[in-house]
Amino acid sequence: MATDRASAHPEGVHAAPSELSEAIDAYLRSVALERGASAHTLRAYAADLRTLESFVAERGAEPDPALIDLELLREWAWHQRDAGLATATLARRTSTVRGFTAWLARTGRTAADPGVRLRAPRPDRSLPRVLTRTQVDEVLDDLAARAASDDPGALRDLAVIELLYASALRVSELVGLDLDFVDEGRRTLRVLGKGAKERVVPYGLPAARALTAYRERGRPALAAKDTPERALFLGARGRRLSTRAVYALVAGILAELPGSGPAGPHAFRHTAATHLLDGGADLRAVQELLGHASLGTTQIYTHVSAERLATAYRTAHPRA
Incomplete structure (x- = not known):
């Protein structure tokens, strides 16, 4: 993975990359090949590891991976905390560096893993935003009213929101859908999730109706005649709908x-x-639908449900 590290020097000479820089590049290539990490993930890892590289340079230490020890890593972590970063950012950067040092040891670049005892701060667990069922109905009713005019963009927007809610898709999974990923007979989608892992998720009848209307009357009007697209959802220029466009729609x-x-x-x-979960679905079934590798990641939604229950209790119970 190429990185823009070169800085201008007199007579146009560029500084040679250090051993640490080369090790970081090699690690990123390894992550891309072994884990199938997305470009977004690789950029985040690169940014996190460059903070360690910059810290080593500012400290005047030798940029040699073999010389990285726990003391240096703790100084780096303290420097990151002192910069006023959010706890979640600190936790992510620490995790990235620990992954890097484990790889250094595994590939023989260091005698031992210096990051194995590096502790990450506990991230704040803020509850995600959740709409009420009434709010969801109002949103979808409004989009359906706009789509009744058969405007191609309105038909697409209704299908997009219906599927985001019906199948609990990540935005990257939604825009990554191709036409042949949809099984209309079984009302299922073949989804390419994180780490290039495939899963099949269902969608309901309202989403099916919106999707059929979009495919029959919306998508043909949006499709570019010169360069056919395999993408299910198209933007105004006939190309695959971007994540930015979906963010703008939802915002x-x-x-x-x-x-x-x-x-x-x-x-x-x-x-x-x-x-x-409010409707009684099994937690592991929800985990499978969401494509979570860990059940612990899915369990945050039990906290959301508990909080909603507590709020309803405090509001409605006469002796709350």
Whole structure:
């Protein structure tokens, strides 16, 4: 993976990359090949590891991976904390560095893993934004009214929001759908999730109706005639719909609703998971639907449901 590290020197000479820089590049290539990490993940890892590289340079230490020890890593972690970063950012950077030092040891670049005892701060566990069922109905009813005009963009927007909620998709999974990923007979989607892992998820009848209307009357009008696209969802220019466009759509919708918290597409994923658990769905079934590798990641939605129950109790019970 190429990185823009070179700095200008007199007579156009560029500094040779250090052993630490080369090790970071090799690690990123390894992550890309072994884990199938996305470009977004690789950029985040690179940014995290460059903070360690910059710290080593500022400290005047030798940029040799073999000389990285626990003391240096703890100084780096303290420097990151002193910069006023959020706890979640600190935890992520620490995790990235620990993954890097484990790889250094595994590949023989260091005699031992210096990061094995590096502790990450506990991230704040703020509850995600969840819409009420009434709010979801209002959003979808409004989108359906706009789509009744058969405007191609309105038909697409309704299908997008219906699927985000019906199948609890990540935005990257939604825009990554191709036409042949949809099984209309079984009402299922073949989804390519994190780490290039495939899973099959269901969607309901309202989403099926919206999807059929979009495919029959919306998508043909959006499709570019010169370069056919395999993508299910298309933008105004006939190319695959971008994640940015979906973020803009959802942000506009959520801005009109009461409530606080992030205003991105994940709000519909959080909402779907919470409503499933509220309705009695098994936690492991929800884990499979969401594509979570760990059940612990899914368990945050049990906290959301418990908080909603507590709020309802305090509001409605006469002796709360």
